[in-house]
Amino acid sequence: MIQMIVTILLAGLFTENFVLSKFLGICPFIGVSKKLNTAVGMGVAVTFVMILATLVTYPIYTKLLLPAGLDYLQTIVFILVIAALVQLVEIILKRYIKPLYQALGIYLPLITTNCAVLGVTILNFTNDYNLYTNGYLYAIINSLAGGVGFLMAMCIFAGVRGHLETCDIPKGLQGLPITLISAAIVSMSFLGFGGLAEGIFGA
């Protein structure tokens, strides 16, 4: 079980990083990675929502959709549930945990329909975690790893973009083009982690 958890963590962080290898959540990755503090804010908010979404969608899928043979409805049901959940969390945070609400700020409603959040909830079942006895735990670990991996990618890329600011970039590449090229190079560097978990456990 420990081995499984570590494998999931390593996969989420390095080998199957949501942004850099699955290409989910590219819009916030490009959009809010200009400065480190906004990148961290977005990353934390995404991690938070990913875990919450998994907490809620996992029982809905295994207890409601799967027994009724309606697993093909997962996408639309998950979007519905995640959107409602984020709204609810926002109301609760605004009332009771004002500092956290202000810290997450605009990012919380922004990620209501983030593809990375929907992606993690669906990948939990594509990875067949529900077939294990500890499936719920694995799913939560997976969403945690996915969120932290997203946060890490955002922070790394914020640093890269900080360097880009001072570079003399050819006019045709200024702005978005050079950002996408550097994103591609960062994602290529993560290819080097391929086979990390398998190598550690010899599996």
Place this chain on the structure above:
Amino acid sequence: MITSIVIPMIIVSGIGVLSGVILSVASIVLATPVNELQEAVREALPGANCGACGYAGCDGYAAALAEGDVPLTKCIPGGADLKDQLAEILGVQAGDFRPMGAFVKCGGDCDSEKIKLEYVGCETCHAANQMFAGPGACTYGCIGFGDCAAVCEYDAINVVNNVAVVDHDKCVGCSKCIAKCPKNIIELAPIHTVSAVACSNSDKGARVREVCSAGCIGCMKCQKACPEEAITVVNFLAVVDYDKCNGCGLCAENCPVSCISVMK
């Protein structure tokens, strides 16, 4: 056959209705107490979210106003009418609104400023500035290609005799020209009420005289003449504290190079 359509419909709409009900109940039960004062203030503000007040948009300024102890006059787009409205809502004295406008801190026109090089090229200040800091002998002063005039949406800036001049009847204080000027010599100042120094050269007096006859030489006469202690010479350049200046014009009368004037 029909059940395979109806059951999913019931389940999905059931989840939708359930979340809708939970959200509605939560928004009523857990509603954050709204500050009515803040709401009223927010309604009155123009909603431009320009940030000129120094707060994070109109919402931020409204929150600060409702808390109190904030000047009512920080909203530049709102103008003088707004402060009266705000004063009525908040039930306090408004204080004087000082209409702000852009001011070009340079008076070195063709007659007074010497020419360092004959610039032939792309006719923007930004481009000219990269060629030995522009054609004028003074490295601080206005280049005169009118980047500020081009960016102004209100047609309030004209380049007259190689120096940008702001028409304060048209200027609304949007600050776009301030961001555009490569020399950073445009500032926001209270118009019609204060003295302003039309020079940005912080070299010593003799060096200023070499390049421009309209530049501030740092002689301190204005500083001595000012009854309000509103004008000080810093780095051989007179600087007006607009909060203290009462616009009496004594500094302008005493200036030997006539680079100070009461704004009109």
